[in-house]
Amino acid sequence: MVATSTTSKVSVRDLTIRYGQNAVLRNASFEIPENEIFGIIGPAGSGKTSFLRALNRMDEFTPGMSVDGSITLDGKDVQTWRNLYALRRRIGVVFPLPVGLPLSVYGNVALSPRLRGMKRPDLDDIVERCLRRAALWDEVKDRLDALGSLLSGGQQQRLTIARALSQEPDLLLLDEFSIAVDPVTTMRIEDVLKELKKEVTIVLVTNLVQQARRLASRTAFFLNGECVEVGETEELFTGTVQDQRTRDYVEGRFG
Amino acid sequence: MFERTELNARNDRTQALVKVLFGVMTVLLALPVLIILGMLVVRGGPMISWEFLTADPTNGMTEGGIYPALVGTIWLVSVALLISVPIGIAAALYLSEYARDTWMTRAINLAIINLAGVPSIVHALFGVGAFVLFFKFGTSILAASLTLAIMTLPVVIVATRESLQAVPHEFREACWNMGATRWQTIRRIVLPNSISGILTGVILEVSRTAGETAPIMFTGAAMFLPFLPQSVMDQTMALSLHLFAISTQVTDVPEELPYGVALVLIGLVLALNAVSIGFRTWLRGRKKW
Ligand SMILES: Nc1ncnc2c1ncn2[C@@H]1O[C@H](COP(=O)(O)OP(=O)(O)OP(=O)(O)O)[C@@H](O)[C@H]1O
Ligand SMILES: [Mg+2]
Numbered sequence: 001m002v003a004t005s006t007t008s009k010v011s012v013r014d015l016t017i018r019y020g021q022n023a024v025l026r027n028a029s030f031e032i033p034e035n036e037i038f039g040i041i042g043p044a045g046s047g048k049t050s051f052l053r054a055l056n057r058m059d060e061f062t063p064g065m066s067v068d069g070s071i072t073l074d075g076k077d078v079q080t081w082r083n084l085y086a087l088r089r090r091i092g093v094v095f096p097l098p099v100g101l102p103l104s105v106y107g108n109v110a111l112s113p114r115l116r117g118m119k120r121p122d123l124d125d126i127v128e129r130c131l132r133r134a135a136l137w138d139e140v141k142d143r144l145d146a147l148g149s150l151l152s153g154g155q156q157q158r159l160t161i162a163r164a165l166s167q168e169p170d171l172l173l174l175d176e177f178s179i180a181v182d183p184v185t186t187m188r189i190e191d192v193l194k195e196l197k198k199e200v201t202i203v204l205v206t207n208l209v210q211q212a213r214r215l216a217s218r219t220a221f222f223l224n225g226e227c228v229e230v231g232e233t234e235e236l237f238t239g240t241v242q243d244q245r246t247r248d249y250v251e252g253r254f255g
Numbered sequence: 256m257f258e259r260t261e262l263n264a265r266n267d268r269t270q271a272l273v274k275v276l277f278g279v280m281t282v283l284l285a286l287p288v289l290i291i292l293g294m295l296v297v298r299g300g301p302m303i304s305w306e307f308l309t310a311d312p313t314n315g316m317t318e319g320g321i322y323p324a325l326v327g328t329i330w331l332v333s334v335a336l337l338i339s340v341p342i343g344i345a346a347a348l349y350l351s352e353y354a355r356d357t358w359m360t361r362a363i364n365l366a367i368i369n370l371a372g373v374p375s376i377v378h379a380l381f382g383v384g385a386f387v388l389f390f391k392f393g394t395s396i397l398a399a400s401l402t403l404a405i406m407t408l409p410v411v412i413v414a415t416r417e418s419l420q421a422v423p424h425e426f427r428e429a430c431w432n433m434g435a436t437r438w439q440t441i442r443r444i445v446l447p448n449s450i451s452g453i454l455t456g457v458i459l460e461v462s463r464t465a466g467e468t469a470p471i472m473f474t475g476a477a478m479f480l481p482f483l484p485q486s487v488m489d490q491t492m493a494l495s496l497h498l499f500a501i502s503t504q505v506t507d508v509p510e511e512l513p514y515g516v517a518l519v520l521i522g523l524v525l526a527l528n529a530v531s532i533g534f535r536t537w538l539r540g541r542k543k544w
Binding site: 056058061063085086087088089090092093099101102103111112114115160163164167 | 356425426428429430431432433434435436439443444447448
């Protein structure tokens with residue numbers, strides 16, 4: 001057994017993403033290894049979220065969005081996947097602002113298993129497991145029937161994490177998940193992510209470069225639609241970088 | 256620094272003036288409604304009795320009750336609802352949840368809006384041509400209700416679509432992102448959160464058809480027919496047509512009789528509206544976002 005797997009979960013080749021005529025990511029190419037946390041850092045508007053949307057095939061319901069080049073998941077190009085529902089079921093996504101579905105706490109987490117046809121008591125198990133993993137169980141175990149949207153912002157964010165986990169994804173996309181979560185809870189979720197990566201490949205988009213440093217084995221640096229650098233995370237912070245802009249960004253000297 | 260200036264004082268005066276002006280407008284607006292209702296209650300109220308509601312009209316419709324017309328109107332409106340609500344909801348679901356924004360859907364949307372503006376007498380003639388003659392339903396409840404249904408379909412579609420659009424789009428995307436199909440998303444998230452609103456809007460719109468006269472006059476309603484309909488293939492009396500008849504076609508009608516009929520008709524519409532408003536209040540208490 002080797003500690004770090006060398007197979008790629010996701011391969012990105014010459015990826016260009018456009019909204020109308022406006023290319024917001026250009027010719028990006030990199031590999032996301034299996035069962036690792038892969039960080040993506042970069043300033044606002046650099047194309048990080050757009051990449052996640054392309055990976056999950058959200059271009060299908062985003063008018064004007066077009067994707068060129070290829071993204072392969074387990075060797076299969078997502079652009080040519082026949083069953084997009086099956087593709088999306090394998091990919092859990094958490095967006096920066098939590099969207100609590102108008103269902104109970106239980107209903108939010110049980111929705112995806114229900115869509116797969118799961119019934120009680122299996123449902124109860126998976127709901128509890130996912131809520132525990134998202135570090136939310138203790139806070140909501142007495143009010144599973146309350147509306148999800150009545151939870152606090154941070155709790156809702158963990159609810160969406162639990163919901164993503166309930167898909168039992170093999171790829172988890174986290175887009176600035178800690179934006180609405182307090183530091184203590186963030187740390188707890190980070191611990192969970194370190195556990196999770198044994199089973200799930202995680203793509204972590206973050207504005208907190210230190211979070212990438214704590215969690216990600218490899219990290220990509222996006223800047224204005226360009227994938228400037230991809231490498232071992234520690235290298236980006238301490239080793240040699242190919243592009244001085246990377247070092248400037250991670251050290252907070254940007255201007 | 257926070258002293259009142261001349262400008263403050265002027266703003267306050269304008270504010271007070273505008274408020275009074277709008278208040279007067281609102282009262283003026285409510286006045287006709289109050290007068291109509293008041294007249295109906297004062298003049299028609301004494302007519303209303305159990306007898307009036309449950310007896311057949313007699314003596315050339317100058318005496319007796321309105322039972323067949325009341326039952327007929329309930330038939331016409333119910334059958335029209337049964338036809339237009341499922342079709343309208345299905346069409347609105349398609350337009351709101353499935354159709355892409357192409358010139359086709361734009362054309363259809365435009366057609367729906369225009370259809371809502373077609374005068375009811377035109378619908379009546381269409382109903383005669385299509386349902387009475389072409390489909391050979393004859394003059395019957397079925398033909399009349401189909402005509403009413405066609406007439407109300409656009410408003411049903413628009414009311415439904417508005418309720419569907421009121422469900423935030425992020426909910427749909429969150430659901431699709433989990434791999435839910437469009438239909439799963441509709442069934443689990445969109446419909447449960449809009450169905451009460453849909454039904455409210457639809458009842459509100461459709462209850463208006465209780466008062467329509469032209470579309471049913473040539474297609475299924477009869478001036479005088481003191482029997483209850485046995486099936487949708489029968490003709491029937493209707494409150495609106497009855498009111499028209501005793502006000503304009505029959506002589507020697509007691510002066511108070513039309514007021515009584517009109518009061519029952521308005522009462523029926525208001526009762527339906529009350530149901531849908533109650534529904535809406537109940538729904539507000541359960542709103543989930
Ligand atoms: N639906 C859209 N239509 C048009 N332009 C869009 C759309 N979504 C994003 N963009 C544009 O694409 C560019 C990249 O956006 P993206 O959301 O990928 O950036 P990001 O790196 O995630 O930024 P942030 O850190 O602020 O989340 C931005 O300039 C944005 O304005
Ligand atoms: Mg983003």
